[in-house]
Amino acid sequence: MSIYDYSVPKTDGSELALSQFKGKVMLIVNTATGCGFTPHYKSLEKMYEKYHDKGFEIIDVPCNQFRGQTPGTDEEIHQFCTLKYNTQFPQMKKSDVNGENALELFKFLKSQKGFEGFGKGPKALAMSAMLKTIDKDYKDNPDIKWNFTKFVVDRQGSVVKRFEPTVSMDKVEDYIEKMM
Numbered sequence: 001m002s003i004y005d006y007s008v009p010k011t012d013g014s015e016l017a018l019s020q021f022k023g024k025v026m027l028i029v030n031t032a033t034g035c036g037f038t039p040h041y042k043s044l045e046k047m048y049e050k051y052h053d054k055g056f057e058i059i060d061v062p063c064n065q066f067r068g069q070t071p072g073t074d075e076e077i078h079q080f081c082t083l084k085y086n087t088q089f090p091q092m093k094k095s096d097v098n099g100e101n102a103l104e105l106f107k108f109l110k111s112q113k114g115f116e117g118f119g120k121g122p123k124a125l126a127m128s129a130m131l132k133t134i135d136k137d138y139k140d141n142p143d144i145k146w147n148f149t150k151f152v153v154d155r156q157g158s159v160v161k162r163f164e165p166t167v168s169m170d171k172v173e174d175y176i177e178k179m180m
Contacts (some may be wrong), residue, residue: 003157006105009093011074012042018092018105023155024055025179027172028109030097031062032069032147033080036074040148041085043169047176048089054180055155058089060094061106062110063097066147097144106144109151114142123166130165 004022007015018026027047032038048058062077064070070077074093081087097106117139118124131138131145138145148165150172160179163172 001108003105003108003159005109005151008059008103008105009095011078011091011093013093016092018059021057021153022157024057025051025056025155025176026059026153027150027176028059028105029061029150030144030149031060031081032064032066033062034071035066035069035147037148038164040165040169041081041087043173044089045085047173048087051176051180052089055140055174060087060091061065061097061103062091062094063144063147064094065096065098065144069147078122079124097149109141109159109162113151113162115127115139115145115164117161118145118164118166121166125165127164128153130137143164150177152179 001166002018007017010016011056027044027045031041044058048056062074072080077094078091081091096102118127127146150163151159152161152163152175154160161175
């Protein structure tokens with residue numbers, strides 16, 4: 001299967017077929033409204049505004065699997081994001097990204113790009129320390145580790161990069177810019 005065989009549930013109950021984004025660069029991200037990484041929304045919106053007309057899409061999938069940091073209804077999540085960060089990119093229905101109820105899309109993404117570590121620096125060390133208390137084997141599986149894990153899909157539909165939330169948004173944007 002390819003990325004274009006998948007869809008994600010929208011807040012209105014319909015499905016967003018990723019096939020409509022053929023030929024575009026996509027950034028697919030699981031998000032949260034009450035997380036230390038929530039300010040990533042500001043950078044995501046900046047990238048969306050800068051590159052959308054050049055063939056860039058962001059698929060925002062809110063997820064409440066990481067310490068309940070995405071409370072509220074889909075409507076409340078959407079209001080928060082549009083009022084606080086003026087987001088304009090598509091926001092999907094709150095969904096699971098790990099476990100038996102994980103979206104098929106995220107199962108596919110994880111099979112294409114597994115976990116490669118948090119990098120270096122204080123945020124990376126903090127994430128590693130916290131995750132060791134939750135899952136001592138977290139390094140050995142492809143699961144999403146936390147909110148704001150980002151997957152990049154190129155114009156040909158290949159999953160080419162996975163960014164953990166600890167990676168600076170400047171690095172994410174530099175990567176996206178090269179793809180444009």
